[in-house]
Amino acid sequence: MSPLSLFHPIVAEWFERRFTAPTEAQALGWPAIARNRRTLICAPTGSGKTLAAFLLCIDRLLRAAIDGSLGDSAHVVYVSPLKALSNDVHRNLSIPLQEIMELAKAKGLVPTPLRVALRTGDTPANERQSTARKPPHIWITTPESLYILLTSESGRRGLAGVRTVILDEIHSIAGSKRGSHLSISMQRLCALAGEQVTRIGLSATLRPVEEAARFLSGSRGLDSAGNPDCAIVNIGHQREMDLQIEMPDAELGPIATHELWDETISRIAALTSAHRTTILFVNTRRLVERVAHLLSQKIGEENIVAHHGSLSRKTRLKAEQRLKNGEVQVCVATSSLELGIDIGAVDLVCQIGSPRSIGVLLQRVGRSGHSQGGLPVGRVFPLTRDELVECAGLIYAVRKGELDRLSIPPWPLDILSQQLVAMCAAQEWSVDELFEVVRGAYPYRDLPREAFDAVVRMLSEGISARLGRRSAYLHHDRVHKVLRGRRGARLAAITSGGAIPDNADYDVIAEPEGTYVGSVNEDFAVESLAGDVFLLGNSSWRIRRIEKGKVRVEDAHGQAPNVPFWLGEAPGRTTELSKLVSEVREGIEERIADRRECLQWLMKEPGLSQAAAEQAYEYVAEGKRVLGAVPSDTHIVAERFFDETGGMQLVLHAPFGARINKAWGLALRKRFCRSFDFELQASATDDGINLSLGPQHSFPLNDLLLFLRPQKLDEVLTQAVLASPVFVTRWRWTLTRSLALLRFSGGKRIPAPVQRMRSDDMLAAVFPAQAQCQDNRMTLDVEVPDHPLVFETLRDCLHEAMDVDGLRRVLQCIERGLIRFSAKDTPMPSAFSHEILNAMPYAFLDDAPLEERRARAVVLRRALPERADELGRLDPDAIRSAAEDTWPVIRDGDELHDALLGLILLPETETKRLPEQASSWMDQLISEGLAYVREQNGRRYWAASEMKEVSDGDCMVRAVRGWVEVSGPVTPSEVSSLLGFDEDDVLTVLTALEGEGLVLQGSFSEKGETEFCDRRILARIHRATIAHLRREIEPVAPALFLRFLFSWQHLAPGTQLEGELGLLEVIDQLQGFETAAAAWEAEILQARIRDYRPALLDSLCLGGDVVWGRWRRRATQAEVPSRRPGLTRTAPLGLGIRDDIHWLLDETPADETALSVPARSVLDFLRRRGASFFPEIMAGIRHLPSEIEEALWQLVAAGLVTADSFAALRSLVTGETKRQEHSRRRRRQPRRTREGRWSLLQNGGTAPENKAESWALQYLRRYGVFCRELLARESSAPPWRDLIRVLRRLEARGEIRGGRFIAGLNGEQFALPEAVDALRAMRRKEPAREYMRVSACDPLNLVGILLPGDRIAAILGNRIVYRDGVPVAAIENGQTRILGQVETDEHPVLDRLLDSRPFVSLKHG
Helix, strand or coil, X not given: CCHHHHCCHHHHHHHHHHCCCXXXXXXXXXXXXXXXXXXXXXXXXXXXXXXXXHHHHHHHHHHHHHHCCXXXXXXXXXXXXXXXHHHHHHHHHHHHHHHHHHHHHXXXXXXXXXXEEEECCCCCHHHHHHHHHCXXXXXXXXXXXXXXXXXXXXXXXXXXXXCEEEECCCHHHHCXXXXXXXXXXXXXXXXHXXXXXXXXXXXXXXXCHHHHHHHHHCHHHECCCCCECCEEEECCCCCCCEEEECCCCCCCECCCCHHHHHHHHHHXXXXXXXXXXXXXXXXXXXXXXXXXXXXXXXXXXXXEEEECCCECHHHHHHHHHHHHCCCCCEEEECHHHCCCCCCCCCCEEEEECCCCCHHHHHHHHCCCCCCCCCCCEEEEECCEHHHHHHXXXXXXXXXXXXXXCCCCCCCCHHHHHHHHHHHHHHCCEEHHHHHHHHHCCHHHCCCCHHHHHHHHHHHHHCCCCCCHHHHCCEEEECCCCEEEECXXXXXXXXXXXXXXXXXXXXXXXXXXXXXXXXXXXXXXXXXXXXXCEEEECCEEEEEEEEECCEEEEEECCCCCCECCCCCCCCCCCCHHHHXXXXXXXXXXXXXXXCHHHHHHHHHHCCCCCHHHHHHHHHHHHHHHHHXXXXXXXXXXXXXXXXXXXXXXXXXXXXXXXXHHHHHHHHHHHHHHHHHHCCCCEEXXXXXXXXXXXXXXXXXXXXXXXXXXXXXXXXXXXXXXXXXXXXXXXXXXXXXXXXXXXXXXXXXXXXXXXXXXXXXXXXHHHHCHHHHCCHHHCCCCCCCCCCCHHHHHHHHHHXXXXXXXXXXXXXXXXXXXXXXXXXXXXXXXXXXXXXXXXXXXXXXXXXCXXXXXXXXXXXXXXXXXXXXXXXXXXXXXXXXXXXXXHHCCCCCCHHHHHHHHHHHCCEXXXXXXXXXXXXXXXXXXXXXXXXXXXXXXXXXXXXXXXXXXXXXXXXXXXXXXXXXXXXXXXECHHHHHHHHCCCHHHHHHHHHHHHHCCCEEEECCCCCCCCEEEEHHHHHHHHHHHHHHHHHHXXXXXXXXXXXXXXXXXXXXXXXXXXXXXXXXXXXXXXXXXXXXXXXXXXXXXXXXXCCCCHHHHHHHHHCCCEEEECCCCCCCCCCCCCCCCCCCCCCEEEEEEHHHHHHHCCCCCCCHHHCCHHHHHHHHHHHHHCCEEHHHHHHHCCCCHHHHHHHHHHXXXXXXXXXXXXXXXXXXXXXXXXXXXXXXXXXXXXXHHHCCEEEECCCCCXXXXXXXXXXXXXXHHHHCEEEHHHHHHCCCCCCHHHHHHHHHHHXXXXXXXXXXXXXXXXXXXXXXXXXXXXXXXXXXXXXXXXXXXXXXXXXXXXXXXXXXXXXXXXXXCCEEEEECCEEEEEXXXXXXXXXXXXXXXXXXXXXHHHCCCCCCEEECC
């Protein structure tokens, strides 16, 4: 049977005209709806769900309209969670209704007109009055407006005939208190209209679908096993889509830099230009304004609109309409556009950052290709390294078909309070009947009668006895067990109802029109001044004045604006996504030893691009190098390090998501406060917790988990929440939702400051222990009163703002060994900790402002040591220096006495550390009664007289403490040997001192034993160690760097190499560098090889070790005159190691059409026959020998051929070929050109994965230190953007160092570790007025590049003379140039150096 057979012929005909066939969702959903069954339709975006729900309703209305039984009450109620979606459905529903009615009239029928009305918070008052007089047949509304209709008298009259309720996007509200609010409203509607109301639920992304069906059905629609009596049409959420991560050219870091933002915006601008319509999603309203402003500078303000919930209805509707009409290229939006709003054809969806939820990503990307059979296209732009891994987890989740799990909050009491007031204000209720109606709502199925009675008691007696009954809304007739509303209850319920808490926003009013533009946060409004310009709706507004609750503005006509902010709006990562992020991390860790395999896995499973996979791999590999492990949901890692103030930062790497981590962070903060009697700052992000430790917080890092046990979690966390800012905010929200705190009074909104003050007053009345002065508190724990609103606030904090149940599971898994735990003290933060330390204010767990955060005192530098085993090692010199500095200075008897008071016991065996006069000073102190010799444990000690009455045990404790305070890291055995005490007793004392926060335990030196060190001394050692590492790479002057290069490249006296091995090393260092062919032997190799002979190079070439040729292929000159070779002695060529030719050689194909006919013939021959001698070539093609010779040189110039001998090239560059041509005996002398075999210059091996990495390493071998400026000497270099990414990854892997090595240069610099050591040694070497002559063709011609002055052309014959690395003179085009200050006695030396004789180096004086 056709699905359309269920419909009236007119409706069926209309459908067939508009659509080819029903979708699967429609075909499966209509039969259940036709039987009046509760029906849940879960299908992807664009599958026709909305029409599936509406069309049978329209069919029934049409039948009633035709037979005249259609009354003036509503028959259908459609509820959407978004006003924008309701507006959209209202518009889209009007068209089919009109077409169906016209078709009916065309058939000769005269049905009663069907009315549709929209009721939201934006509906004008005149429209509300009109619908109150004559209700529509179909209501389009929101949960809050449905609640108002059910509470008002006119609304209840119009809803009495409702037969169908449609709940759209059910997944977006079921898991929140808005869903609980709606569920009771549904029960109220059914009680008003009768149980025959058909419920239809629509959702695109949902898991588990059965839970949503239970929510839709209500508890009365469940069987004894909890299964819903509901038809579930589950088409599945998976849909083919083009979803990719877009990577910038720049390397991602812990925060998004301005350069990265600019590159990201430019890339988005390019993508939007290539598509007709694009939606760009961001996570916050502030980012909407910022991104819209930045993007408008790229593509024009007229091509972009902004859309978010703080804009006025008029502005939002205009943006939606312009987008739908194709008038703009891109719309920047938050969640306000992610649901099923019809905004026309969208070609592309972009997402900046992670949306923190799998379902949200699917919903947003599903806005593109929004048609049956359409392909959604999404591009995700991570801005940080952690976001990259998280986005990889998102793509991985989509590929695996994972979804976030729906969790419905159980029986919220603040929502119950509000709904009870509204219900009893509308009609009188029996208490028992009211309880049963409420329990019919699925979230309230397990509502205890005691909790219900407590709310009723609060509403009938007042929120608190201290406030009296003036806060009561209900009259409770206990005799007849009846509840009814008091005077004012209905008005309070209607004007202050709803489940969305107020965010204290100020309205923005445009003058002089008085038009509502939108809203900004209260704090932003208060901090702004008249005349300030800010963005709202991608328009600039100038503030005229700020009033109570209003910001009066005028058009700023595009002036440079600030970006407003809204607090507390960043979403937290869902539990399911956190698990997938951990899977990606673990997947990388499992394959981390095999980089190629790991990259292949990342590209195959999470579907990353090559660039994204490389960055994700390098980030995780660098983090593991420092921590020794990769944090995941099965392995938690604690990291501790000193900050710049001497304090310590503790980072607990636990990627469980912000809700679990906030709970954990707050609980730990409370336990630390109780254990050490000292408050600390803390923050929690999706990936970990940061605790800023003070000097008092000293403990073995492995003992961290002992501070919190799952058995005491609820108790500890409850006390922690009471002391945190989150409780105050949530208390105000609970009061507002319960109607204890009104939003409106006397027709006006109550200002936010007044609401806060009233909230504080109510807290003091209900919960006096929370508001009392702490000085008068008798106990540490605050006793929580048995009050429904306090209970609900704490439950909100523990289960909504945080996830105490999830944390309990984590702690239990740790106890059972299912989750591993490791700890490490590091000298500086690991890569994993950078983003946690840079947490935004919404992650703070205390009320310290951003500028006072101790975590901001951490200097985030890339790790300096190369090897993992060096990361925890402290500098021995720093340890020795710290110990010496802390030893007391003793210069007289008074200072000796003071030292004895600190050391307590000074063994006579240690008095050798004192000055020679110490014995006489001690005798004087003994005679004055200030000191004495104490005998204990068979040993003699110098001691102050104050210790005479101290017991041996107490004396030992004080002595151990005193000696630790003047020593570096010491072992218990060392202290025992020094002071003569039992080692176990010493260990006991040291452990106790650690508990007091005075010492830290660890392995700080190379002793291989557990050591203890005074906390202050250890902080000093850490700072000295890092300072030492930083001093190693302090930038040097460019002249000193040139001196270093002369040694590094073997030009300086005493550094030249010799023999074939030496020559091979020089070529290995210089390969890839192209310079004039004639310069290689005469000016470059001779300068670096002692007693250089051409035979050395010929031997290496003939042996297959070295190859010569042109690496960078260029267009060949076809118009080369006859008998003139294509290669000259000044043409650039290079030498290289044959094994490296696969990355040295340019892959760009040469333009062979520009070759001469003989050259093409020779090239074809070599391709057929391979390497050939000259006679073989001559015999194989029909050309003259001279033509073949010229053809070979032309092919060399094109970078196409080479020879296995350097002699052929030498004959050209030395002029031997020309001499042979003019010699009468040339027929008897074989041409050198014809020596050796000629072959194609081609890639003979497998190209590396990343050629840029090979080039980067080559430049580091050549220069030791590499920066962008040096590319001026490298004609074959890849683009800097490719090199910088590789260099950063090499640094992250610990293979090279990053920093500032050469002074006076901007941009990043990188160095080989051995080069840093050599550069440091060169710094210690004083200049000796040493002269160095360098050819202008040499790579060390750096004048005008690193050194001041005009550049010297890199051509044959030009030379430069350096004095101690400073250029002083040059020969250029035969003319002498003085480049620096030259003394008279230097002229003979310079004249000698600048002549044309072979390379020389002189030391003057």
